[in-house]
Amino acid sequence: MAELSYRDAVAHAIAQEMRRDPALVMLGEDIAGAGGVFKTTVGLLDQFGPDRVKDTPISEQAILGAAMGAAMTGIPVIAEIMFSDFLAVCWDIVANEMAKSRYMTGGQMSIPVVVRTANGGGSRFGAQHSQAVENWAMMVPGLKVVAPSTPADVVGLLAASIRDPDPVIFFEHKSLMATKGEVPDGEVLDRLGTAKVVREGTDCTLVALALMVPRALQAAERLAADGISAEVVDVRSLVPLDVTTIAASVAKTGRMYTVEENPRLCGWGAEVASIVADEVFWDLDGPIVRITTPHIPLPAAEALEDMALPSVDRIVETVQRMAG
Amino acid sequence: MSTDTFDPRLMDYANREPRLPGPVDESNADLDIPMDTRLHLYETQQILRQFEKRAYDLFLQNLVKGTSHLSLGMEAVASGFGAAMRPDDYTFATYRGHAHTLARGVALGPVMAELLGRANGLLKGKGGSMHLTSVEHGMMGSYAIIGSHLTIANGAAWSAQMRGSGQVTVCFFGDGTTNIGAFHEALNFASIWRLPVVFVCENNLYMEYTPIDLITAVPHPAADRAGSYGLDRIVVDGNDADAVYDTAREALGRARAGDGPSLIEASTYREQGHSRADPGKYRPADEVAAWKARDPIPMYHQRLLRLGAGEGDLTRIQQDVARRVDEATEFAKQGPQPGADLLMSDMWSNGGSEWRN
Numbered sequence: 001m002a003e004l005s006y007r008d009a010v011a012h013a014i015a016q017e018m019r020r021d022p023a024l025v026m027l028g029e030d031i032a033g034a035g036g037v038f039k040t041t042v043g044l045l046d047q048f049g050p051d052r053v054k055d056t057p058i059s060e061q062a063i064l065g066a067a068m069g070a071a072m073t074g075i076p077v078i079a080e081i082m083f084s085d086f087l088a089v090c091w092d093i094v095a096n097e098m099a100k101s102r103y104m105t106g107g108q109m110s111i112p113v114v115v116r117t118a119n120g121g122g123s124r125f126g127a128q129h130s131q132a133v134e135n136w137a138m139m140v141p142g143l144k145v146v147a148p149s150t151p152a153d154v155v156g157l158l159a160a161s162i163r164d165p166d167p168v169i170f171f172e173h174k175s176l177m178a179t180k181g182e183v184p185d186g187e188v189l190d191r192l193g194t195a196k197v198v199r200e201g202t203d204c205t206l207v208a209l210a211l212m213v214p215r216a217l218q219a220a221e222r223l224a225a226d227g228i229s230a231e232v233v234d235v236r237s238l239v240p241l242d243v244t245t246i247a248a249s250v251a252k253t254g255r256m257y258t259v260e261e262n263p264r265l266c267g268w269g270a271e272v273a274s275i276v277a278d279e280v281f282w283d284l285d286g287p288i289v290r291i292t293t294p295h296i297p298l299p300a301a302e303a304l305e306d307m308a309l310p311s312v313d314r315i316v317e318t319v320q321r322m323a324g
Numbered sequence: 325m326s327t328d329t330f331d332p333r334l335m336d337y338a339n340r341e342p343r344l345p346g347p348v349d350e351s352n353a354d355l356d357i358p359m360d361t362r363l364h365l366y367e368t369q370q371i372l373r374q375f376e377k378r379a380y381d382l383f384l385q386n387l388v389k390g391t392s393h394l395s396l397g398m399e400a401v402a403s404g405f406g407a408a409m410r411p412d413d414y415t416f417a418t419y420r421g422h423a424h425t426l427a428r429g430v431a432l433g434p435v436m437a438e439l440l441g442r443a444n445g446l447l448k449g450k451g452g453s454m455h456l457t458s459v460e461h462g463m464m465g466s467y468a469i470i471g472s473h474l475t476i477a478n479g480a481a482w483s484a485q486m487r488g489s490g491q492v493t494v495c496f497f498g499d500g501t502t503n504i505g506a507f508h509e510a511l512n513f514a515s516i517w518r519l520p521v522v523f524v525c526e527n528n529l530y531m532e533y534t535p536i537d538l539i540t541a542v543p544h545p546a547a548d549r550a551g552s553y554g555l556d557r558i559v560v561d562g563n564d565a566d567a568v569y570d571t572a573r574e575a576l577g578r579a580r581a582g583d584g585p586s587l588i589e590a591s592t593y594r595e596q597g598h599s600r601a602d603p604g605k606y607r608p609a610d611e612v613a614a615w616k617a618r619d620p621i622p623m624y625h626q627r628l629l630r631l632g633a634g635e636g637d638l639t640r641i642q643q644d645v646a647r648r649v650d651e652a653t654e655f656a657k658q659g660p661q662p663g664a665d666l667l668m669s670d671m672w673s674n675g676g677s678e679w680r681n
Contacts (some may be wrong), residue, residue: 011438025486051486058517059376061511062475069493071480072416072464092472092506105457105465106448107670113455141679142671165673193681239602275680 001184002114007177009151010040010116013158016187019226021076024162027063028053028080028116037082038118058088067113068098068167073278074114077310078162078205078298084119084133084171091136096280098167099142114161119147119263120176120211121309130174132261132293133146134209135268137169138238144192147171151181158188162283164192168270172208192225201231204255204319207246209235212310214257216280219315227295228323232251238268247280254269257319259310265297291318337535342611343565345513345618347592352566353627361407363429365565366628366638369621370645372423375432378649379439381642383600388439391486392453392671393420397563397595400620401526404568405494408576414464414484414493419454420526421466428461432648433655435566441606442659445659449662450670464493471506473497474523478514481521481585487673492579495523502545511587520579522572523587526562528594529582532607547590557586562590563620595619 004012013295018024025045028036032055035042045053056063060081066081081087087094094115103111121130139147140203144166148154154172198213201219213234220230233249234243249255256270256276273288291310299305333548376394383392406427409415417424425435429563430446439453446456454468464480467473477495484491501507514521520647521626525546528535542548547557560571568590575586597604604612625638671677 057509057512059509059513061472061506062513064478065472065475065477065506065510069464069476069481070483072459072476072477073480073483075483092469093475096468096469097472097476101465103671104447104451104455104672105459106446106450106666106674107467108447108457108459110673141677175566220608239679243680258502305600 001181002095003180004151004183005177006179007038007040007149008171009183010153010158011042011044012183013155014044015047016155017159017162018052024076024078025052025054025070025077026080027056027066029082030057031055031080036080037158040172041080054199060086061093061186064078064090064092064115066297068093068111071111071113072101072109074163078114078116081115081117083129084117085128086133087117087133087136089247090287094137094143094169095140099140102206103142104238105166106239108123110165111167112165114158115168116170116172118174119171120175121298121305122211124232124300124302124305126210127297130298132307134171134238135262135266138268138271139266143239144168144293146192146236147173147210149173149176149210149234151179153190154190155183155303157192157236159189171210175211179214180233192237194240195236195242196234196246197245198229198234199230199232201229201253203229203253204242204257205231205235205253206250206257206259206315207235207269209238209280210261212261214246215312216259216315219319221263222316223319224238228319230319243275247276250276250280251283254283255322256284256288258290259315260290260292262293264290264292268291274282286322289316289318337606338361338607338608340535342608342614343529343537344611344614345591346561347562348564348569348623353631355566355570356564357569359564359631359633361569362566362631363633363637363641364678365407365569366624367404367626367641367645368406368427369399369565370642371426371483371648372399372402373621374645374649375426375652376422378653379436382440382653387504389441390452391601392439393599394421394596395420395594397615397619398526398528398592399423400565400568400624401496401524401562401590401592404565405524405572408569408572409494412462412489412491412680413576414477414480414491414571415461416464416480416495417472417474418467418494418497419468420498421456422453423454424438424462425458425463425466428458428463430458430461432652436652436656437659440659441660442477442656443660443666444655444659445663448666450666452472465510469503471504474510475506475513476503478510478519479523481514482517484520490580491520492576494524494664495521496526498523499527499529501525501535503540507514514585515553515555515658518582518584519584520582522575522579523585523591525587526592527589528592530598530607532598533602544589546587550587555585558586558588560588560590560679562592563618563623565624573652600630
């Protein structure tokens with residue numbers, strides 16, 4: 001076991017996989033010489049050289065197009081889009097090309113690409129550098145969507161994403177970069193499509209993703225002091241979605257709260273709520289409640305951003321209100 | 325450019341002064357191209373022409389649904405490049421991709437069946453006319469969003485460069501593509517990485533329904549941009565298969581030798597509208613007539629006769645192609661409708677489309 005920061009876990013996972021597969025390459029803006037603007041790729045240029053770790057111009061379509069073209073001709077690629085907001089610039093390649101290629105060619109094409117991107121708020125960067133856009137990716141058929149909350153999950157799920165032959169959008173959370181956690185020694189490999197119960201409880205289930213997971217855990221701690229036993233499920237992977245783990249938890253506790261950073265409309269929790277309402281309805285003791293960012297562009301000011309994102313206080317108050 | 329009757333604000337393009345083709349450069353007959361290759365170029369052009377005419381007939385019979393974009397009049401471009409490419413080279417095409425698919429040697433039957441939406445289609449009926457792909461022939465796809473496939477072509481070229489395979493990627497697109505951002509991103513990217521890729525602009529003078537020169541800052545939409553990316557300015561007669569073949573083999577050779585990308589503008593004309601829905605009425609009648617008189621196939625037929633080919637040999641090629649097109653039509657018509665098993669298959673690498681447990 002070694003303690004790693006979330007940001008160091010990214011480079012750790014990439015290095016593990018680049019050692020394993022000599023064909024694996026990566027490209028993106030400022031990832032090589034500078035080690036990434038979030039310092040998630042520090043040291044990789046030195047270890048693997050300029051033919052495998054490549055800086056690009058500010059050309060997001062060219063970056064993802066190159067990744068896709070190399071992947072379809074046998075080279076697995078990790079592409080970095082610096083901020084997830086910039087996915088909008090190259091969404092054509094993500095949503096129209098990578099996602100559909102295998103299906104619409106009758107299974108001829110394989111696109112082993114991982115698109116890594118820094119996602120989410122809390123950094124006071126304003127509306128174009130802070131969005132949580134995991135729900136954009138989730139709604140496109142043909143994409144796998146992963147968003148880890150701990151350094152160990154970063155390593156295991158990034159390794160799994162790299163080894164997956166399908167295109168994966170891998171959301172790294174900006175506000176988790178400095179957090180630390182234990183990462184097992186040796187090769188670490190997790191499985192996509194597996195949620196994790198990260199705190200057991202009996203009264204309600206908080207279903208959370210990425211930055212919302214530590215907030216849900218803190219809320220559960222405070223609720224426990226209040227006599228409410230909250231279970232916390234880290235979804236980890238939106239596609240494939242581990243309905244089994246979520247449904248089993250809700251069936252046990254009888255109450256579900258989703259804790260979502262994406263803006264309200266069509267957030268990932270809406271789909272989870274719909275599934276739970278369909279399939280676990282008779283085990284529910286009360287309405288499903290979604291705790292989300294309001295349906296607004298994210299403001300820059302510290303005071304406003306903190307009001308917008310689901311906070312520990314808001315989670316606690318919401319659960320208490322429903323319980324009371 | 326305007327005539328007395330043309331008012332650009334009215335966008336009455338059919339009343340513009342026609343943009344006429346240049347004369348045939350007869351010296352192209354003297355290019356060092358073996359007769360076997362020339363007969364192959366003739367045969368390929370015949371295949372593309374007869375196949376697409378049949379496809380058009382099948383639209384009229386309502387056997388082909390949806391849309392489709394034909395290359396009638398533009399066959400020399402696909403044929404010239406197809407003949408110059410190595411079997412393991414890569415092709416990327418647009419939604420106007422029937423010709424580029426067939427020019428890589430893909431069988432006619434599955435392509436026709438795909439247009440008819442049958443289970444024996446090239447893509448099992450799941451892609452249709454605009455997405456023809458045959459990985460085993462190096463035909464790496466037809467892409468229906470303007471511009472994106474130039475960036476994807478770079479990736480295939482990058483892959484070949486990394487693997488040291490000597491493969492070259494050829495990426496075809498229309499004149500309209502030169503005004504979208506991805507074109508410029510892709511050209512810059514290919515140039516800085518010295519990728520083995522050849523970009524081929526088929527300039528047929530019209531961006532869908534609008535004359536390209538009215539909406540582009542330079543007269544030659546591709547060639548006049550080449551300098552911005554450190555590339556040579558290359559314009560070729562896209563209605564002369566010999567000229568295209570000669571230009572193609574030079575650019576392919578340069579890319580294979582590690583000397584980087586090329587951008588080629590092939591001047592040509594589509595003899596029909598943009599798509600099935602378009603009668604092409606926005607074009608001056610004398611312009612259409614002049615380009616039809618410069619149709620690549622009769623010109624090439626006459627050149628081959630002058631170079632010593634027998635009329636009988638050319639007739640036999642035409643008849644053989646006609647028979648193959650008939651067989652492809654039958655193959656397609658006999659194909660079963662795709663079933664529900666295909667609907668939910670092949671989204672993921674495991675063959676399925678499950679997104680949850």
